[in-house]
Amino acid sequence: MDDKVILTIGRQFGSGGREIGQKLAKALDIAYYDKELMALAAKESGLSEEFFKKADERASSGLSYAFSMGYSYMGMFPTYADVLSNDRLFLYQSDAIRNLAEKGSCIIVGRCADYILRDDPACLSFFIHNKKENRIQRIIESEGVTVEQAEELMTKTDKSRAAYYNYYTNKEWGVASSYNFSIDVSVLGVDETVAFIKSFVEKKLSQRPPHFG
Amino acid sequence: MDDKVILTIGRQFGSGGREIGQKLAKALDIAYYDKELMALAAKESGLSEEFFKKADERASSGLSYAFSMGYSYMGMFPTYADVLSNDRLFLYQSDAIRNLAEKGSCIIVGRCADYILRDDPACLSFFIHNKKENRIQRIIESEGVTVEQAEELMTKTDKSRAAYYNYYTNKEWGVASSYNFSIDVSVLGVDETVAFIKSFVEKKLSQRPPHFG
Numbered sequence: 001m002d003d004k005v006i007l008t009i010g011r012q013f014g015s016g017g018r019e020i021g022q023k024l025a026k027a028l029d030i031a032y033y034d035k036e037l038m039a040l041a042a043k044e045s046g047l048s049e050e051f052f053k054k055a056d057e058r059a060s061s062g063l064s065y066a067f068s069m070g071y072s073y074m075g076m077f078p079t080y081a082d083v084l085s086n087d088r089l090f091l092y093q094s095d096a097i098r099n100l101a102e103k104g105s106c107i108i109v110g111r112c113a114d115y116i117l118r119d120d121p122a123c124l125s126f127f128i129h130n131k132k133e134n135r136i137q138r139i140i141e142s143e144g145v146t147v148e149q150a151e152e153l154m155t156k157t158d159k160s161r162a163a164y165y166n167y168y169t170n171k172e173w174g175v176a177s178s179y180n181f182s183i184d185v186s187v188l189g190v191d192e193t194v195a196f197i198k199s200f201v202e203k204k205l206s207q208r209p210p211h212f213g
Numbered sequence: 214m215d216d217k218v219i220l221t222i223g224r225q226f227g228s229g230g231r232e233i234g235q236k237l238a239k240a241l242d243i244a245y246y247d248k249e250l251m252a253l254a255a256k257e258s259g260l261s262e263e264f265f266k267k268a269d270e271r272a273s274s275g276l277s278y279a280f281s282m283g284y285s286y287m288g289m290f291p292t293y294a295d296v297l298s299n300d301r302l303f304l305y306q307s308d309a310i311r312n313l314a315e316k317g318s319c320i321i322v323g324r325c326a327d328y329i330l331r332d333d334p335a336c337l338s339f340f341i342h343n344k345k346e347n348r349i350q351r352i353i354e355s356e357g358v359t360v361e362q363a364e365e366l367m368t369k370t371d372k373s374r375a376a377y378y379n380y381y382t383n384k385e386w387g388v389a390s391s392y393n394f395s396i397d398v399s400v401l402g403v404d405e406t407v408a409f410i411k412s413f414v415e416k417k418l419s420q421r422p423p424h425f426g
Contacts, residue, residue: 012390124400129390176387176395177225177342184393187337187417196416203409204400 003205005030006123007107008114010165010173013157014135014142014150016185016193017128021109023194028201031106041089041096090168110161114179115169124204126197127174127182134186216418218243219314219333221326223340223378223386226370227348227355227363229398229406230341234322236407241414244319254302254309303381323374327392328382337417339410340387340395347399 007024011017018034025032033040094116100106101117108117114125130138132154139150158174165173176182181200185193220237224230231247238245246253307329313319314330321330327338343351345367352363371387378386389395394413398406 127389127395174389176340176389176392177397179389179395180397180400182340182389182392182395184390187393188413188420192416192420196413199412200401200409203405207401207405 003105003208004122005105005201005205006101006113006117006120007201008117008123008125009107009109009128010114010126010161010179011109011128012130012135012174013154013161014139015128015130016134016138016190018109019190020128020185020194020197021107023190024197025107027194027198028105028107031100031104032109033100033106034109037093037096037100037108037111040100041092044096044099045092112165112168115165115171124181124201125179127176127179128193129174129182129184131184131186216318216421217335218318218414218418219326219330219336220320220414221330221336221338222320222322223327223338223374223392224322225342225348225387226367226374227352228341228343229347229351229403231322232403233341233398233407233410234320236403237410238320240407240411241318241320244313244317245322246313246319247322250306250309250313250321250324253313254305257309257312258305325378325381328378328384337394337414338392340389340392341406342387342395342397344397344399 005028007021007030009017009021011020021034022032090112093111097108097111097113097116100108101120101123105122114123117123135154136147136150139145139154140147143150143153145153162173165171169178171178181197183193183197187193188196218241220234220243222230222234224233234247235245303325306324310321310324310326310329313321314333314336318335327336330336348367349360349363352358352367353360356363356366358366375386378384382391384391394410396406396410400406401409
């Protein structure tokens, strides 16, 4: 790609958002970041990756899940240190995301990247969703679980992602106006959805400087 | 258009959703319905249009606004007759929408058409949104109001639309997963957004029977 473009992808669990992100990165020949962000953030912060992984696991499942369920549900309350370390993790992660976005075109999945890069004119934000039955099927296949487990995992993971996003941004996870473009994968299927998002990115690039409607 | 397609459009107030709907209908050479639905519903129900218009105004501003604000805020409570007449209006309107959808391809703006036609395989649902500053500018121009008035009108009308939609459907207004496709008009501008949505519709039609992702 000649012009720099940063694509951020928010996604429902089991929607196919990760697969779409990877295929889109390949189609546009740009970098792709998802879990890799943790290692990068650790490296840049100078902290041990082990410490980081532990904190990450708590941020992405423990703490944010606790937010979504209410701490009392888990019979515990967040300590000052809990919140501090998760907030610190978020700051390191934000730095890593900003550094990547400065380097060149890329796709970043999750981790509030759309909010962190909100002032970057090269940034376009997407939200990927899918029909419930398709999501359940995808989760059964990827996680090797039963229908009931898939449904529970789907609900809990979305709650956790929403809690994390709503806590660290001034926007609402999954709400259309939080993103430039949201799409239901079930309409066109994964590959055609990738091609369609690609055409959106190309249209936008061909228009710069942007025309406002 | 050879294949039948029913496009429903939900939209933030001032987003340009109406303009996009009209231009899209022209580009696809299909019918367009917005406020016209009221007259049709009146005609089909055999009730006087005058009675209908009165009820419509209450449904689209009075009652639903009251829902969004809470009746107590307005110092009044809905009577059984209020709710009855609004529910009846919704049923007549639903019949009118279903009749239109049966007749042939069309675009229907607002009025929970996506929910009413949820089992129609020819139906695709869209949600149109826009940057706040663009919306304010559009409202100032279309309504001839000040910035402050535009901002108030924007917030109140969206609240009213959300309350109406959330009351009559099992979905949430403005939430990405309630629609097949949501787009921020400010990225491409009105005309290119119309062309882009048209390409989505054409892709979908070329794929039938649908491929699920």
